[in-house]
Structures are given as C-alpha cells and as structure tokens.
Amino acid sequence: MNDMTSEQRAERLQGMGCKRKRVEDIRFVQGKGNYVDDLKLPGLLYGDFTRSPHGHARIKKLDTSKAKAVPGVLAVLTAADLKPLGLHYMPTLAGDVQAVLAEEKVLFQNQEVAFVIAEDRYAAADGAELVEVENEALPILVDPFKAMAPDAPVLREDIKDKTEGAHGRRKHPNHIFTWQIGDKEATDAAFRKAEVTVKELISYQRVHPCPLETCQCVASFDKIKGELTLWGTFQAPHVIRTVASLISKIPEHKIHVISPDIGGGFGNKVGAYSGYICAIVASIVTGRPVKWVEDRIENLSTTAFARDYHMMTEIAATKDGKVMGLRVYTIADHGAFDACADPTKWPAGFFNIVTGSYDFPVAHVTVDGVYSNKAPGGVAYRCSFRVTEAAYCIERGMDILAQKLGMDPAELRLKNLIRREQFPYTSALGWEYDSGDYHTALRRAMDAVGYQELREEQKAKGAAFKRGETRELMGIGIAFFTEIVGAGPSRNCDILGIAMFDSAEIRIHPTGTVIARLGTKSQGQGHETTYAQIIATELGLPADDITVEEGNTDTAPYGLGTYGSRSTPVSGAATAMAARKIKAKAQMIAAHLLEVHDDDLEWDVDRFRVKGNPERFKTMKDLAWAAYNRVPPGMEPGLEAVNYYDPPNMTFPFGAYICVVDVDVDTGTTKVRRFYALDDCGTRINPMIIEGQIHGGLTEAFGIAMGQEIRYDETGNVTGPSFMDYFMPTAVETPKWETDWTTTPSPHHPIGAKGVGESPNVGGVPCFANAVNDAFKFLGSTHISMPHDNWRTWMAADKLGLHG
Amino acid sequence: MSKVQVSMKVNGKTVDALVEPRMLLIHFLREQLNLTGPHIGCDTSHCGACTIDLDGKSVKSCTMFAAQADGADILTIEGVARADGTLHPLQEGFREMHGLQCGFCTPGMIVRAYRLLQENKNPSEEEIRFGISGNLCRCTGYQNIVKAIQYAAAKINGVPFQEAAE
Helix, strand or coil: CCCCCHHHHHHHHCCCCCCCCCCCHHHHCCCCCCEHHHCCCCCCEEEEEEECCCCCEEEEEEECHHHHCCCCEEEEEEHHHHHHHCCCEEECCCCCEEECCCCCEECCCCCEEEEEEECCHHHHHHHHHHCEEEEEECCCCCCHHHCCCCCCCCCCHHHCCCCEECCEECCCCCEEEEEEEECHHHHHHHHHHCCEEEEEEEEEEEECCCCCCCCEEEEEEECCCCEEEEEECCCCHHHHHHHHHHHHCCCHHHEEEECCECCCCCCCCCCCCHHHHHHHHHHHHHCCCEEEECCHHHHHHHCCEEEEEEEEEEEEECCCCCEEEEEEEEEEECCCCCCCCCCCCCCCCCHHHCCCCECCCCEEEEEEEECCCCCCEEECCCCCCCHHHHHHHHHHHHHHHHHHHCCCHHHHHHHHECCHHHCCEECCCCCEECCCCHHHHHHHHHHHHCHHHHHHHHHHHHHHHHCCCCCEEEEEEEEEEECCECCCCCCCCEECCEECCEEEEEEECCCCCEEEEECCCCCCCCHHHHHHHHHHHHHCCCHHHEEEEECECCCCCCCCCCCCCCHHHHHHHHHHHHHHHHHHHHHHHHHHHHCCCHHHEEEECCEEEECCEEEEEEEHHHHHHHHCCCCCCCCCCCCEEEEEECCCCCECCEEEEEEEEEEECCCCCEEEEEEEEEEECECCCCHHHHHHHHHHHHHHHHHHHHCCCCEECCCCCEECCCCCCCCCCCCCCCCCCEEEECCCCCCCCCCCECCCCCHHHHHHHHHHHHHHHHHHHCCCCCCCCCCCCHHHHHHHHHHCCCCC | CCCEEEEEEECCEEEEEEECCCCEHHHHHHHHCCCCCCCCCCCCCCCCCCEEEECCEEEEHHHCEHHHHCCCEEECHHHCCCCCCCCCHHHHHHHHCCCCCCCCCHHHHHHHHHHHHHHCCCCCHHHHHHHCCCCCCCCCCCHHHHHHHHHHHHHHHCCCCCCCCC
16 A cells, blocks of 8 residues: 555545445445334334314314224323423424414414324324314414404414514514614615616415425333433434423433434424424323324425515616615515524524625615414525525526616626625625635536527527417526525524534544544435545545444534535534544654654655655554554543534535526426536535535426425415425426536635535526526516416416417 | 235245234335335325335335235335345446435335336336336436436446436
C-alpha cells in the first residue's frame, strides 16, 4: 500500500466526491430492512382509532360498551380517560395545543375520537367500528378567506377568549397569527413610483408528503423500571424523546426512542401525533407493548398536510424590466390546530426567502394564519420551511411580470438575478445568501436545452395553432430558485426552545475501524454511506471501515433530526469538525512516535509525514493503534470526539430548471417533452446519491404540479384521500430527467456543502407550472392555478374559448 | 372465529398453518411466517409494496386472503437470492444503478421485475415502465429502477449492459 501514489490511496478510501455504492442497499434489496411494523414483541397489542365522520360537530354522546365487548378488545381510550392525566391535549411544535382525542367537539373529518386496544389488528378495527358517537353537526369552515368573517363559526372554543397567541395578537377567534417582515413604507413608495406593476392571487393547494410507509410506532412501558421504549417513524427521534418526557412526565433518561429504518419521510414524520400518545398511554394502562400503524387514508387525511398558502403577489418594476419592489399578502390555512412544524420564531417558516434569486431593493410580506375545519399540519413537504411556497410565488410572479412587459422570461430573470460579485448578499427581507453564481447557471441551462431554438419552435407552433393546423400548444417553463436550508443558527432557530444545532460523535477503534453516531436520521437519503465518505476523506480511513449509526437516543448524541435539507449542512459539518478534533490529536501522537515537532508534520491523504522526508510517516491506522497504547506523556488514551455544530448561517443552494411541455387543448393532456435540472449544492459528497435525490424530488414536484391535491368539499368532507384519487406518479407518467450541476461551495461550511434533497421540489413545482402557463400565454391567459391535471387544463382551454 | 387449514409452498418450503378466514395474505406472510420483506403501503392494491410472486404471477398480497393461497407456490423477496447468498442480478442491479433509496418499495419492485423478466426477457424502456406501473416509488423517480432492471436483463441474457445515453 505504501508504494501507491497519493491518488491511488485517496481512491481506495472512497471518500468525498466518489459515487460510492450504498451500504444500506445490501439489506434493503434482500427484504431485510428493519421498519417499525416489522417489529414483533411478546404480548404485542394493536391500537386503532375511531374517527369522526364530521368536519365540525359537537359530541353529544360517546358509548364504547359495544366496542369493549368485541372478543380480543382489551380497552378503549377516550378523552375522558386522558383528561385526568392531562393528556387529552398535546402541545404542538407551533405553540398551540392539539386534541389527542376529541373531547367536546370534532374539528376536522377523520379526527381521532377513541383509541381501541386489542390483541390483534383485526379485533382493534372491529372495535373501532363499534364505538358509538352521537354528533350534532355544526357549520363548516373550509374556505380560509372566510375564516375571519364576522359571522364565521368559531372553531376553537378551547381558546376562543385568548387574544394573545404564540405569535402575538389574535384579531378573530379563528385567527392564529399575523407575521410581517420588510419595509412597508419603502415598499409602498416603490409601488407608487413604479412604471409597471402586476398583481395576481397565486394559490398553492393543500397537498400531502405521502411517504410509502405511513406513520407508526410501538410503545413499550416497563412498569418495574418505570421506563418507556418507543420505536417509531421519527425524522427527529431526540425531539420526540424530549416531547414525550414533557408530556408524560416520565424522566427523559427513562425514555428510549428508537427510529429504525424509515420508509420515506418528506416532512410527514417530523411532528408528534395522537397515535404516539395513545400508544404510550395504552402501554402504561395494559402493561404490554402497543403498536399503532396508520392506514393510507388516515395518513393522507390526518397526519401533516403541506402548503394551503394563498399568496396575493405584487411586483413593481421599471418599464425596461428592472424589479423595484415586492409585496405579498398571504392567507395561510393551518387547519383545526396550529401544528405547523417551523422553528419557534418563524410562524410562516422561511417564507421571507420570497424575493428569490432577484435583487429586489425593497419588499414587504404579511402572512395571516387561520384555523379551518381541515386536518392540522403545515409541514414542509420535501422543502425547507415554506420555501417551496415562496419559490412558487416569486417564480410565477416573475413570469407574469415578463408577460406584462412583453419580455422573454429568461431575459427578465437574467436582468434581475443577483450578480456573483454581490455575495454574500443581504436580501430585502433579511437573509444573508452565502454564495452563488446565478448567471452562469441560468446561461448554462439555456445553452443545454437550446433555449432560443425552442422559443422559435414555440412561435411557429403558436402560429400554426392560430391557423388551425394543430390542436397542440407548446410551453417552455423556466424556474430559477434559491433554497434556504441547514437550520439553523441557534440565535434565530429553535424547536420548542431547543436550539437547532446538530451533532456527530466519532470513535476510532484500536484497529483503525470506526463507529460514528449522529443526531440526524436518514429516511432514504443514504446517510450510512455519505457520512462515512466525509470521515474517510477527513481521517484517511476507508469508508468501508466506518459504521454510521443514527436513530437511537440512548447512543447517538442529541440532535434535531433530518428535515429541511439540514443533515449535510449541520450534521455533515459536525462530522467534519469532530473528525478534525481526532486528526489534531492523531497529529500529536504521530509527532511523538516520529520524534518530531507537530509543526514538522504534514497531512497526506491517510497519514502524517515528516515535511521534506516523506518516507517517514505514520498512517491513521497506525495512529489508531498507538492511541490505545503509546500516547505521549500526559495525553489521555483513546481516539474519539464529539461535535455539536451550531452553524453560523444557513446555506443557500440554487438551481436553474427548464421544462418543455406539449398540451393537447382538446383532452387537457400535458406531455412533458423534456426536463433539464441544473443544481448547485456546493461541494458534492456523492454524485450518485445527489442525482438520485434530484430524480426523486423532481418526481414529487411533478406529482404536486400536475395532480396532487387534498381537497375538501363544502360540507367538510376530505375528498379522495387514497391512492385511487391522490395523484401518485407511476413509472409511466414520470418524465425522464436530465441533471447537471455547477459547484459554488458554501464559504462558511467546513466542507463547503449546502444540502440538496429538497431543491428539486422547490425548483420543480414552479418550473412545471410555468411551462403549462407558458403554453397558454400567447392566447392572453395570465395565471392558471395548480394542479395542472387534465380536467383543469381542459377547463382552462375551454375558458379561453378553444373548444369552439 | 374458527380457523381454516392452509398449505402452501413459500420460498421453496412447505408451510402448513391455521388462519382466520379473513386474514390477509400479507399479514400471514409478515406476522405468521416472519417474512417482513413485503410491506404494506396503501391497503388498496395501488402501491405494490406487498407484491409477491404467486403461481407465476405478480400478486398484491394485501388484496388476497391467506385462505385463497391454499395450495399456492409463493416467492417473496426473501427467496429471490440464491441459497448460497449470492444476490440475484436484479438485487445487484438495484444496488449498482442506485435503484432504491428508503428501501420500502424495493422488495415489491424487485419481485415484480423478477416476473416481468420472465414474461419478457429483453424489455424496452417503455415496456419496463409499463410493467412496473403497479408499483409506486416515492424516492427514486423510477429512472434508476428502469436502469437496474435493464442491468439485470443484460446480466441474465449474458450480454454486456450498456447504459442508455441521457
């Protein structure tokens, strides 16, 4: 090995930058993953919910006697059982409370009313069917624009007299918060002076992250020890432990939370749900382990929706297309309880990234959060907090402005993109963007697809359409997005008062193999593979010799978990910093063994060598052994380190996407002819995994833009919360993706990485929407709302008089 | 509830058991036989996470009773690799081509692809996409799953695998 060149030795490590095959796959391809529902324990019981058929009703009578008589049913929990324990409500991540089981009123369809505990899941389901509830139906509120009307039904009677919410004054019983940011006066002045303005209501429909594995848990309470073990589909296991302790009053050291393999999360598995609380209580009551597994309808209709943002968007500009100001007023529908998963100080997430990639001199944003008779949630579905809403808002807005100005949308963007020399760039709404080279990215994307030729083809096709020679329209969509991920600096980001740092602990064994434990939790992102690559490069030990472990709160250092593309920016940084502590100690050991001063050594891939005398060296493997038997006098033996990383700033990945669609105006069918995605996520750790993440994120974006919607009818029924109706793209509809990249490292991150998992959702959704809208633009249409399913597209064509 | 006797072959082994008449095949496999490779993703036969091979056909085991499988010959993901532990070309292909992320759809996807390659030894990309359209994946966007199946087809057919130009 010592006659290998540095390059050969580096390649052997499978460190950062290589397309290392995934460690996880070995078990997954053989059906040997270990998911929550795979867990079997002696005496395991099953819990199932009785849910409300009404969207808004007063519970007059609740009778569980028939359910309790079902063979195999052991007990039925209702709010009356939980109330004496103070557990009928639980705190949400947004400073509100949420009913664990409905007490006097139900506030959304499928709300949890009773929890039936039985010997098997069939008996539990039988029991749940037989819980009798007598309801008095109440007026329904599903339109967020009517929530604050004087005559609107009061939904939350439990807090109706509370005029102060978690985020300031409430101006109506159905009002949650008002959040404002930016310079209102200066923005209003910019609009008064503007040569051109546009205004459009841009609505982002309610959707659901819908991982293939639903939310589930197993709670096992040991009465003798007074200890609770909770296995679950938790994206943030440590936070769940803290919440479980605060709610149950079981001391935190007596709670063991374990997230085993997770079948996708996309934000759905961040929050705490009634099922977890009920399973814990049921285990305490019965003295046996209790499993709760959501079915798909429960998943889509109760746990963690996303979006439902309605954004009145205004842009002021000069007549030659320089943007002068942005004003956005948003109504945010949070459902029946404010269970939005955002850092405490950010009730509208990082929505103030809404100035996007453009150099707006001034901007002002107001968000009003309101209650409705819909399921609670408001999680980020594969995006950082409210960032995809912001990207959709500004990217549609820029296209609408381009249309009004008669400018090409790419030209308008090039004119207003933040220039390379402006970084670090402070936006009008207060963010400091770390790094970027936007013009290079957009020009490269335009060259890659032959943008000018596409526009010429579109023009010819439009003319042919007007002559009646074709019934097909061509649309070209552009989106240039800036993400904001890696929450976050503890000075402005916390969850329930816990600062949003993250952690890594690395321990080198005497033989030079490694275990690393982290505060994050992979749900398919491949952390076992990529974190090992960071350590391999930092410490010169082969990635194959490094085990990465997450998800066990007893062994892993405390961390805030995996969502908002924060694993690489925060735990990835912690990993590099912990490795560097180890390396510094190893250097002292090497100096001792080689009998030179520390400063006389230099690092070479996997070893410290004496400067000017490369034949004299100690490999990291040698130093691992020495750390346990030949350390310098006065030094502690062993070779391990832990780092809790509090990032100095967020990271700002960006990208340029272009999509070409062909729309059949008679059927409303939209075919995606081409989709090109250029992403810049800073330093790239594993290009294979990055590409996979982008494919997946674009496919989710395609689902959202082209069909997904969690819809409610006027009587409060959630329509179509199953795979029969909720659009899940199959391999047939899913377009082929072309991926590309530029690399602009983050200047403040130890390895320059920015995070990538959610970029394709943030950029993808507006890109599809812009493409469909672009197809109709030449006929005078300004904005067609998502989702762009065949029916809506046909309706849009019909409204334009295209069906004769 | 009175139970019924079933007998079937699962991954080459004969299994005799008593089951409730209403027990779904997926629950029988996962909970009575401890074959937790096939998963439950939707309960309505849309997602295909529970796909198994039954008498030479791809079957969604969440929509069939265990009692209906009496006498059947079943293959689950656990029976796909060779007895000596060598991975099947599909299992190898999924890893080589990065055809999986969270791994939840993977067992059903591989078992479906296993049958697809018996029905059509050399499927085109379009035929693969159509052939796996009863199996949903939320992570990969399918592009690398298609490549993984092409990789396996090439290996089974003894021809070199050539990745199509993007």
